[in-house]
Amino acid sequence: MLRRVYVAGVGMTKIDRHYDKGFQELTYLAIKNMLSDVKEFNPQAIVVGNMMSSSLYQQDSLAAVVADAAGLRGRGGFKVEAACGSGGHAVAAGYALVASGLYDQVLVVGLEKMSDYPTGSVTMALAQAADFEHEAIYGISFVALNALAMRLYMHRYEARREDLALWPVRMHEYGSQNPFAQLRNRIAVEDVLRSAIIADPIRLMDSAPIGDGAAAVLLASEDVAKKITDIPIQIAGVGLGSDGVDLASREDLLKPISIITASEKAYKMAGIEPRQVDVAEIHDAFTITALLSIEGMGFADFGVAWKLIKEGRFAAGDKPSLNLSGGLKARGHPVGATGVYQIAEVTMQLRGDFPGVKVNKAEIGVAMNTGGVATLTSVLVLKR
Numbered sequence: 001m002l003r004r005v006y007v008a009g010v011g012m013t014k015i016d017r018h019y020d021k022g023f024q025e026l027t028y029l030a031i032k033n034m035l036s037d038v039k040e041f042n043p044q045a046i047v048v049g050n051m052m053s054s055s056l057y058q059q060d061s062l063a064a065v066v067a068d069a070a071g072l073r074g075r076g077g078f079k080v081e082a083a084c085g086s087g088g089h090a091v092a093a094g095y096a097l098v099a100s101g102l103y104d105q106v107l108v109v110g111l112e113k114m115s116d117y118p119t120g121s122v123t124m125a126l127a128q129a130a131d132f133e134h135e136a137i138y139g140i141s142f143v144a145l146n147a148l149a150m151r152l153y154m155h156r157y158e159a160r161r162e163d164l165a166l167w168p169v170r171m172h173e174y175g176s177q178n179p180f181a182q183l184r185n186r187i188a189v190e191d192v193l194r195s196a197i198i199a200d201p202i203r204l205m206d207s208a209p210i211g212d213g214a215a216a217v218l219l220a221s222e223d224v225a226k227k228i229t230d231i232p233i234q235i236a237g238v239g240l241g242s243d244g245v246d247l248a249s250r251e252d253l254l255k256p257i258s259i260i261t262a263s264e265k266a267y268k269m270a271g272i273e274p275r276q277v278d279v280a281e282i283h284d285a286f287t288i289t290a291l292l293s294i295e296g297m298g299f300a301d302f303g304v305a306w307k308l309i310k311e312g313r314f315a316a317g318d319k320p321s322l323n324l325s326g327g328l329k330a331r332g333h334p335v336g337a338t339g340v341y342q343i344a345e346v347t348m349q350l351r352g353d354f355p356g357v358k359v360n361k362a363e364i365g366v367a368m369n370t371g372g373v374a375t376l377t378s379v380l381v382l383k384r
Contacts, residue, residue, distance in 0.1 A: 010031045075107075150286070231350075258374050
């Protein structure tokens with residue numbers, strides 16, 4: 001029988017182009033920020049969420065890097081890679097280590113460093129989240145693959161380009177109030193529509209920025225969590241899902257089975273339905289990703305998420321309130337770290353101490369993180 005697992009502490013760095021800091025220092029700062037959040041810090045294992053350490057900064061053995069940064073030399077651990085979904089999968093792995101009874105405290109860190117490298121190098125590394133042999137090698141970028149999905153969505157569901165621009169506008173509004181966010185400027189629909197075309201119909205303002213960051217969460221068994229924090233937040237449901245790595249083999253590009261499968265598993269495990277969720281952080285690397293996430297998670301019927309956003313749904317105070325951090329679009333998307341940021345943010349929302357836009361008296365939260373074009377997805381349900 002699985003033990004209950006709780007988030008006992010969280011720590012984050014502001015996401016930015018940290019030219020003055022390496023990934024080791026960002027890791028240290030995230031853990032340092034977490035230490036003020038817990039009464040005791042004695043993890044027995046380390047799990048690291050990261051995507052690009054091998055392809056960009058030629059550093060493996062990341063668990064040892066984190067151990068040194070945290071003053072935990074000697075602790076065992078490993079890296080988890082699930083493309084842009086690495087962070088959420090790392091938390092799921094850490095959950096399993098505690099739930100199984102193998103360890104009582106596990107430190108999960110998500111980290112990524114991208115801004116030191118040319119955009120072309122980062123684009124090539126991101127392309128490895130797709131089918132490199134049959135897609136990237138012929139010149140189609142990761143953005144272009146998402147553009148195919150966005151064009152199909154607009155065509156099938158008759159969504160206008162200006163309607164889809166409402167999501168990034170909302171994300172920048174929330175990001176402007178989040179001290180950890182990379183982009184803290186407000187924008188208008190016109191700014192989105194006039195921004196540079198990256199891969200038609202995706203424009204610059206539809207896209208998450210390149211940035212660096214690290215986030216840490218301390219997972220603990222129930223008895224330990226109650227000793228080291230006043231408000232332990234339970235991880236009540238965990239779901240994972242996958243889809244074909246190449247888009248051509250998928251049955252329906254607009255019905256992401258990885259998101260659907262992971263969500264259903266997590267909801268069932270937690271004993272909830274989508275309508276009960278108070279707050280969620282969902283994956284919105286591009287505007288189309290947000291729409292696919294909302295619909296795949298059961299928050300809206302297929303093809304109507306854009307209409308509901310236009311009506312004001314999913315905003316602060318609605319149920320669920322989505323991406324009050326500013327999401328990947330404005331908070332930022334240090335890819336391998338993003339899922340850990342989401343867990344930290346949802347935890348703080350449920351505790352009532354998130355420093356940006358808050359949800360009042362939230363009891364149930366969800367973090368949804370995906371890699372590739374909804375290829376590898378994790379969904380975690382948290383309860384106060």
